[in-house]
Amino acid sequence: MARRRGVMSDEFKYELAKDLGFYDTVQREGWGGIRTKDAGNMVKRAIEIAEQAMLEEKPR
Numbered sequence: 001m002a003r004r005r006g007v008m009s010d011e012f013k014y015e016l017a018k019d020l021g022f023y024d025t026v027q028r029e030g031w032g033g034i035r036t037k038d039a040g041n042m043v044k045r046a047i048e049i050a051e052q053a054m055l056e057e058k059p060r
Contacts, residue, residue, distance in 0.1 A: 008046060016042045
């Protein structure tokens with residue numbers, strides 16, 4: 001199976017992990033060490049940030 005290239009930068013993923021409180025787990029165990037719920041919350045937060053950025057870019 002071909003591996004997909006990530007859309008989020010590593011820097012952004014680490015920022016999200018810090019904000020959501022599981023950065024220490026990522027540091028100790030890597031991304032495979034986080035819970036599925038944490039991964040879902042990370043994606044949800046990334047979508048919220050992207051939607052907000054789109055709203056702020058819209059011409060008024």
